[in-house]
Amino acid sequence: MxxxxxxxxxxxxxxxxxxxxxxxxxxxxxxxxxxxxxxxxxxxxxxxxxxxxxxxxxxxxxxxxxxxxxxxxxxxxxxxxxxxxxxxxxxxxxxxxxxxxxxxxxxxxxxxxxxxxxxxxxxxxxxxxxxxxxxxxxxxxxxxxxxxxxxxxxxxxxxxxxxxxxxxxxxxxxxxxxRELDPYERVRTAHHDSPLGPVEVCAVGGVFAGDSIDIGTRFLLENLPTTIPGDRAVDFACGTGVIGAALALRHPSLVVVASDQSAAAVVSARATVAANGLEGRMTVERDDGLSLLADASESFIVLNPPFHVGAAVTGEIAPKLFAEAGRVLAPGGQLWAVWNTPMGYRAALNDLVGPTRQVARNTKFTVTVSERRERLEV
Incomplete structure (x- = not known):
């Protein structure tokens, strides 16, 4: 058949x-x-x-x-x-x-x-x-x-x-x-003065924003807290790894765990780690969600969620990621996220992670912080 x-x-x-x-x-x-x-x-x-x-x-x-x-x-x-x-x-x-x-x-x-x-x-x-x-x-x-x-x-x-x-x-x-081809360099690298300081961004073809810092990510970096709770951070749906790398460079004692389900993103983020000399403090894994991290194990997660599935624009992706962040955050842990304001994710963040407040907003993006509520015993 x-x-x-x-x-x-x-x-x-x-x-x-x-x-x-x-x-x-x-x-x-x-x-x-x-x-x-x-x-x-x-x-x-x-x-x-x-x-x-x-x-x-x-x-x-x-x-x-x-x-x-x-x-x-x-x-x-x-x-x-x-x-x-x-x-x-x-x-x-x-x-x-x-x-x-x-x-x-x-x-x-x-x-x-x-x-x-x-x-x-x-x-x-x-x-x-x-x-x-x-x-x-x-x-x-x-x-x-x-x-x-x-x-x-x-x-x-x-x-x-x-x-x-x-x-x-x-x-x-x-x-x-x-054809007979000249030497080709798949990884492209660019230097940026990010809101957290200088950072090298590496990218292969197909990764979101390439070797630039997209405006949503830049807005999130501008509004992250000056102190990070604990000694670990998670760069969720990391793309090129620029958020995690910038955090690690700003906070020398911080260990960063980054993940993305895109193979191109993982290659890019690992190159970004190497370009910034962060091999000992930042790791990158290919993961659909945060399946490699235990429940209630992390205190600080940063996220710039995608809103495309291939060529289709959908609001269904981010809530799945919010739920994963909620699972992995320890009580009192924080999810810092940036998202396109018209997507209206604040209610979903309240439901899936915990109490959420707006940190900053401009004409296009909103930055929020959500605190994981205490888990109730069943």
């Missing part, structure tokens, strides 16, 4: 009626790549950016084996695993970081186009350097998120680029003939 794309779920990522696990772009990528995938040997197919498993499982359902997959979001890996188990296809693929082993010798690579041109450049460079000389790259997305600049990025790494006809508001780009 063919794979039922409508049965795929996003879980453990945020689910809602208007948030789908697959779309027309996934199906177009599979259809356009079918002639190239026919007859591929074991391990000859790689897939990059498969949101919730539609590309991987569609190819597996067509007979592909030994598929190598990279997904930036840890929740996406979880969704792929769950969907694969339900479809009895969980022995057809392995997950990889965005490293040469992902594409080494691959003859066909399917790519769900990222919105970041830097992220696309990282992907194209990796494939051109390490895939088979005759590799065919089928990269697709929704028309509303595609630009001519994506063609230009791919043409820097490949000598031939073909463009498909549009279908259901989607299109694919087919790249071939890898």
């Amino acid at each position: 063919p794979l039922d794309f409508d049965s795929l779920r996003r879980w453990p990522d945020v689910e809602a009626p208007d948030l789908l696990a697959s779309d027309a772009a996934d199906r177009l990528i599979l259809d356009e790549s079918a002639p190239f995938r026919a007859g591929l040997g074991d391990g000859a197919l790689a897939i990059i950016g498969d949101s919730y498993g539609a590309l991987t499982l569609g190819a597996a359902d067509d007979g592909a084996t030994g598929i190598r997959v990279h997904q930036d979001a840890l929740s996406g890996e979880g969704a792929l695993d769950a969907n694969a188990y339900a479809a009895d296809l969980d022995d057809r693929y392995r997950s990889f970081d965005l490293v040469p082993e992902l594409v080494a010798g691959a003859e066909v690579v399917l790519v769900r186009l990222p919105r970041s041109l830097d992220a696309l450049a990282d992907i194209a460079d990796l494939i051109a350097r390490h895939a088979a000389p005759g590799v065919v790259v089928i990269a697709g997305g929704r028309l509303k998120h595609m630009t001519i600049a994506m063609n230009e990025v791919l043409e820097r790494s490949f000598g031939r680029l073909d463009v498909s006809l549009a279908r259901q508001k989607s299109r694919v780009l087919i790249a071939r003939e890898p």
Whole structure:
């Protein structure tokens, strides 16, 4: 029985009626790549950016084996695993970081186009350097998120680029003939005078705000307290790690634990740690939530929550993070958060963490501090 794309779920990522696990772009990528995938040997197919498993499982359902997959979001890996188990296809693929082993010798690579041109450049460079000389790259997305600049990025790494006809508001780009490339530095680094002092910010393609300090993060840094309770801080959904690094540099006795579910964020944050000489005092882990931290174990958490799931804007992500912060905070512990004022998160913070007060507000952002209430014995 063919794979039922409508049965795929996003879980453990945020689910809602208007948030789908697959779309027309996934199906177009599979259809356009079918002639190239026919007859591929074991391990000859790689897939990059498969949101919730539609590309991987569609190819597996067509007979592909030994598929190598990279997904930036840890929740996406979880969704792929769950969907694969339900479809009895969980022995057809392995997950990889965005490293040469992902594409080494691959003859066909399917790519769900990222919105970041830097992220696309990282992907194209990796494939051109390490895939088979005759590799065919089928990269697709929704028309509303595609630009001519994506063609230009791919043409820097490949000598031939073909463009498909549009279908259901989607299109694919087919790249071939890898070029001989100059040395490429994936990690970009920039020096900033943050509100807490000088800091080096490192980023790879696809991480939020790149090697800059976004205005929400800067507003949070401007309003953090001058003293930190205890000797540990948690940089939750850390992105490039700039908040945690700035705190560690300002407070020399502070140990910082940072986490993010994005693979690109973790690579970036670890580079930021190294660039600022913080290897002994700041650690970075890839984690969906704060699962590596015990209940009631922390006294100070900082958070600039995302409000995008892929290209979709949703208010469903932050409450999940607030609940995790509430679980991990010890009684009396504090969550310092910055968020887009129109999202109106104060009620959720009161419910999921504890009494919340506004610390600062400007035309776009609000900074709040929430104190974890005492847990009642049941």
